[in-house]
Amino acid sequence: MPVDDALVPLAQFVAAARTGDLLVAELAGSAVGFALLGRLGADAHLREIDVLPACAGAGVGSELLEAACRRASTRGAHRMVLTTFRDVAFNAPWYARHGFVELADGHRGASLDAILSAEIEAGLARSSRCAMARCLQPSP
DSSP: OOOOTTTSOHHHHHHHHHHTOEEEEEETTEEEEEEEEEEETTEEEEEEEEEOGGGTTTTHHHHHHHHHHHHHHHTTOSEEEEEEESSOTTSHHHHHHTTOEEOOTTSSOHHHHHHHHHHHHTTOOGGGEEEEEEEOSOOO
């Protein structure tokens, strides 16, 4: 899969591969998707998940998402957070089908608010973006 260095610098992919924060889906020996993880305080952060269009609808994204949630849970995160497009079918509605809920103002935390603000400053419409979370394990 080609990596668009303008979106996520290649160095971040390399670093994530070293730390186990890059999950890659393969079919017949070829990379067809990836999930890029990070941390925002105690939360796991799904920075990006991408699947080749030719593999859309084949369950690759769902498998990557579940693998990412398992990885985050085994590392002690209690929830997975992300930002996404609210009304795009393969974004917020897709995540909702996988147990994510939209986070209201005051429930995101400063780091996730900062990510949303940066996306808006980059030109994305505030009304089109949302932050979501999924519980991974019970809180202590």
